[in-house]
Every structure is written in C-alpha cells, then in structure tokens.
Amino acid sequence: MYLRTSMNTETTQEVKVLLKTPKKVVIVGHKNPDGDAVGSCMGLYFFLKSLGHTAQVVMPNEYPTFLKWMPGNDTICIYEKETEKCQQFFEEADVVFTLDFNALNRVGDLQEVLENCDAKFVMIDHHQAPDNYAVATYSDVSMSSTCEMVYHFMDALGRLDVLSAEIATNLYTGIMTDTGSFRFSSTSPTTHRVIAHLMEAGANGTEIHNNIYDTNTPDRLKLLGIALKNMTILPEYNTAFITLTQQELDDHNFKKGDTEGFVNYSLSVLGIKFAVIFIENKQENIVKISFRSKGSFSVNEFARTHYSGGGHTNAAGGKSDKNLDDTVTEFISILPNYKNALEADA
Ligand code: 5GP
Numbered sequence: 001m002y003l004r005t006s007m008n009t010e011t012t013q014e015v016k017v018l019l020k021t022p023k024k025v026v027i028v029g030h031k032n033p034d035g036d037a038v039g040s041c042m043g044l045y046f047f048l049k050s051l052g053h054t055a056q057v058v059m060p061n062e063y064p065t066f067l068k069w070m071p072g073n074d075t076i077c078i079y080e081k082e083t084e085k086c087q088q089f090f091e092e093a094d095v096v097f098t099l100d101f102n103a104l105n106r107v108g109d110l111q112e113v114l115e116n117c118d119a120k121f122v123m124i125d126h127h128q129a130p131d132n133y134a135v136a137t138y139s140d141v142s143m144s145s146t147c148e149m150v151y152h153f154m155d156a157l158g159r160l161d162v163l164s165a166e167i168a169t170n171l172y173t174g175i176m177t178d179t180g181s182f183r184f185s186s187t188s189p190t191t192h193r194v195i196a197h198l199m200e201a202g203a204n205g206t207e208i209h210n211n212i213y214d215t216n217t218p219d220r221l222k223l224l225g226i227a228l229k230n231m232t233i234l235p236e237y238n239t240a241f242i243t244l245t246q247q248e249l250d251d252h253n254f255k256k257g258d259t260e261g262f263v264n265y266s267l268s269v270l271g272i273k274f275a276v277i278f279i280e281n282k283q284e285n286i287v288k289i290s291f292r293s294k295g296s297f298s299v300n301e302f303a304r305t306h307y308s309g310g311g312h313t314n315a316a317g318g319k320s321d322k323n324l325d326d327t328v329t330e331f332i333s334i335l336p337n338y339k340n341a342l343e344a345d346a
C-alpha cells in the first residue's frame with residue numbers, strides 16, 4: 001500500500017507537550033485566504049475546541065464570498081477590519097498555529113503582530129522553503145493541502161475519534177480547492193483515503209462542490225470572457241498569459257475571488273506548460289501575478305527569483321511593482337532564459 005509520511009514523532013511529541021493542558025490558541029491563515037487556508041484553520045479550530053482548548057481564528061484580510069458558508073467561518077476575526085480585537089487575541093495567546101503559509105511576510109500587516117507575539121508557534125504547511133519561527137514545524141511539500149495535513153495532525157495525536165461533520169466539511173473543502181478537485185499531481189492515494197474518511201464523517205462532496213463552484217455571477221462570467229479575450233499565447237515558450245486591468249475589473253463589479261481559477265484556462269490550452277495571469281491592483285499599486293505549470297517547470301522558483309513570491313512547483317504567486325504594461329514586457333524579456341526548461345518534458 002502506498003502511504004505518505006505523517007507528522008514525525010518528534011514534532012508530535014512537541015505538540016503533545018504544548019497541548020497537554022487547556023490552552024488559549026490563536027490560529028492564523030495567510031493573506032487573501034483561500035479554501036485551504038479557511039478550511040484548515042476552521043478544521044483545526046473545531047478540533048482544538050473539542051479537546052478543551054480555547055481557540056480563535058484570525059485572518060489578515062477578507063476572504064471570498066464563496067467560502068462564507070463554511071462551518072464556523074462567522075467566528076473568524078479579520079485583522080484588517082477588527083485590528084484591536086485581533087491584537088488582543090495575540091496578546092493573550094499561549095499558542096499560535098500558522099496554517100497554509102511558512103514565512104511571516106505572508107500575513108501582510110499582521111506580520112509585526114506575529115513577530116512581537118510571545119506565544120509558542122506551531123506551523124502546519126505544505127509550501128516550499130519553510131522559515132524557522134515555530135517550536136513545532138510540520139512541513140511537507142508532498143502534501144496536497146494543509147487541510148490534508150490537519151487530518152494527519154489529528155491522526156498523529158491519536159484523536160481522529162473527535163472528527164465531526166464540521167471538521168470534515170472544512171477539511172474536505174480545502175483538499176478539494178487545493179487539488180483542483182482531486183486532479184493535481186499532489187493528489188495521492190492517501191489523499192483519497194482521507195477524503196473517504198471525511199465523507200464517512202459527514203462531509204457532503206456534492207454540496208461542497210456546489211457551494212464553491214456554482215456561485216458565478218453574470219459579472220464574473222463576463223470578466224472571464226474578457227480574460228479569455230486578453231489571453232496571449234507564446235508557442236515558442238509553451239506559455240500562455242492573461243492580463244486584466246483595474247478598469248476591466250471595475251467594469252465588472254470585481255469582488256475578491258472573482259478571478260480565482262482564470263489562470264487554469266490558459267493552462268488548459270493544448271501544449272501549454274506555463275500559464276500566468278497578471279492582475280492590476282491600483283489600490284495596492286502592484287500587479288498581482290499567479291503562475292501555474294505542468295511537469296517539472298518550477299513556478300515556485302520562477303516566482304521567487306523574479307516576483308518576490310513563491311508557492312509550489314506547479315502553482316505559485318508573486319507581485320510586481322511596475323505598471324501592467326511594463327510588467328508584461330519584462331516577463332516576455334525573461335522567457336528566453338527559460339526556453340530549454342519550457343521545452344523539456346511533455
Ligand atoms: P494563487 O496564485 O492562487 O494566489 O497562489 C498559488 C500558490 O502560491 C498558493 O499556494 C499561494 O499560497 C502561493 N502564493 C501566492 N502568492 C504568493 C506570494 O506572494 N508569495 C508566496 N510566497 N506565495 C504565494
């Protein structure tokens with residue numbers, strides 16, 4: 001039987017010691033939280049509460065409406081909106097769990113609060129190159145999602161007995177969104193075993209899928225139409241990219257999460273191995289970039305090298321401080337350096 005590594009004994013011991021007596025725990029996800037960030041934080045929240053701890057989830061900023069049905073999400077405190085209340089949670093915390101990120105610069109303005117927090121930190125994360133800020137680090141880049149890791153975390157603590165429908169629904173959601181509905185290469189046989197158990201515990205896959213994906217507004221679909229019209233194919237580099245200007249977003253009443261998944265359409269073009277979307281953000285004065293790839297071309301390295309970003313081998317993000325046109329021009333000028341890598345493997 002093919003089995004993935006679980007949390008190692010040393011980390012398990014450290015966590016057991018930390019959680020031996022009831023603790024005040026704050027759980028944090030990354031900026032611009034996605035399904036895996038919200039799902040893993042909320043899954044862990046219900047788990048820790050059922051073990052008798054006090055728990056509170058804090059997110060750096062707002063998350064998309066299509067995640068707002070997730071069990072317990074109405075208890076989340078958003079730092080950007082309720083700054084003082086969130087600060088208070090960190091002041092009183094014994095333990096801080098950081099989920100679905102591995103460097104403190106991934107939490108935006110919350111970074112300073114985390115850096116000055118006296119609590120003991122635990123990291124659960126599946127991104128590359130983890131920083132060293134936690135007393136217990138559970139990092140595994142082979143994992144499909146942080147949600148899958150929270151399941152293994154519960155297993156390592158010997159407490160899968162408290163797996164409830166609320167936990168299962170949250171964890172299922174993050175595994176589903178981070179694996180592109182169980183199709184990305186990080187989806188292992190173990191991932192499917194975990195999913196099977198989550199369904200047995202009360203996660204309803206059909207409902208979850210509907211709640212996440214069948215929430216299009218006409219504006220969002222029209223924006224997708226614009227994005228597809230704006231797609232440029234560079235066959236010599238097996239690359240496709242999309243641009244969206246702030247004006248195009250404004251014209252379609254853009255809301256957080258509306259562009260989620262757009263980049264995958266570029267990656268679905270026959271022969272394309274590298275797909276990128278550039279999204280102008282006038283408020284932050286940046287261009288936010290998402291990178292996706294197929295095969296061995298590492299968008300994590302590409303994003304780290306050129307765009308102050310990172311992520312996984314096949315999915316990463318970053319940003320540019322240049323304007324949209326200059327960002328695209330620069331991107332095209334970089335590609336010749338990667339011609340060989342982009343031609344390698346099918
Ligand atoms: P997305 O393109 O969907 O925003 O993100 C793809 C992956 O890259 C996610 O795992 C996300 O956490 C990571 N990611 C996105 N933006 C950044 C960034 O600016 N820095 C780093 N280190 N990772 C990012």
Ligand code: MN
Pocket residue numbers: 036037100126145146178
């Ligand atoms: Mn994730």
